[in-house]
Amino acid sequence: MSCKVKLLQQFYDRIWVAGAVGEIDRFFNTQVEASGLMHELELTAVEFHDFAVALQEIMEVSQVTLEKTIEQGEWVSAMGTFEATLRASGRTITGSGMLMARIVDDRIVEAFNCVDFLSLFEKSGLLPENALALGMAGHRFT
Numbered sequence: 001m002s003c004k005v006k007l008l009q010q011f012y013d014r015i016w017v018a019g020a021v022g023e024i025d026r027f028f029n030t031q032v033e034a035s036g037l038m039h040e041l042e043l044t045a046v047e048f049h050d051f052a053v054a055l056q057e058i059m060e061v062s063q064v065t066l067e068k069t070i071e072q073g074e075w076v077s078a079m080g081t082f083e084a085t086l087r088a089s090g091r092t093i094t095g096s097g098m099l100m101a102r103i104v105d106d107r108i109v110e111a112f113n114c115v116d117f118l119s120l121f122e123k124s125g126l127l128p129e130n131a132l133a134l135g136m137a138g139h140r141f142t
Contacts, residue, residue, distance in 0.1 A: 004076040004103050005069045011108070012064035016082070019060070021052045029109040058124060059084040059093070074102045086124050093123040 001009070011027045014020045028045040043051055061084045068079040077100045085092050097115035101108045121127040127141065128134065135141070 002069075002071055002076075003106075004071055004101075005066060005078070007103060007106060007108075008069075008076060008078055008099070008101070009064075009066055012066075012080070012082075015052060016056075016061040016064055019056055021049050021056070024049050024052070027108055028111075029104070029107045031109070057087065059086050074104055076101055076103060089125070091123075093120070095120045095123070 007027070014023050015027070024045055028048070030045055061082055063083045064080055065082070066078045066080045070077045077098070079096070079098045081094060081096045083092060083094050095116055096119075097113065099114075100112040102110040118127065118132055122129055122131050131141070
């Protein structure tokens with residue numbers, strides 16, 4: 001495992017699995033903006049902290065696995081899966097996402113994310129099952 005992949009795994013293990021959101025600055029350059037987590041919104045390190053806290057109120061992540069990784073120069077891409085327990089029901093769920101990050105001096109300086117939030121919110125009961133199919137059929141969620 002390369003240094004950049006190790007850094008990503010440490011990030012997921014500390015921030016998401018251990019819930020140590022206070023350590024976010026250890027992984028991010030203070031000027032970083034993470035995009036792709038919310039539509040048309042880039043999150044600063046401070047905003048990412050709030051995002052992580054909000055998501056951790058919904059679920060407790062028990063494991064993050066980097067399934068596939070690719071590195072080139074300062075860049076690393078990872079496709080990962082996670083397992084979590086929903087706090088409201090105690091139900092175990094799984095999810096997936098991808099990250100493309102530029103790492104300089106052992107800190108993330110750019111991050112582009114793609115997380116399957118639709119499935120995550122379906123599994124958590126915040127959206128109906130088959131929400132994608134319903135939306136494609138013209139159903140409006142109110």
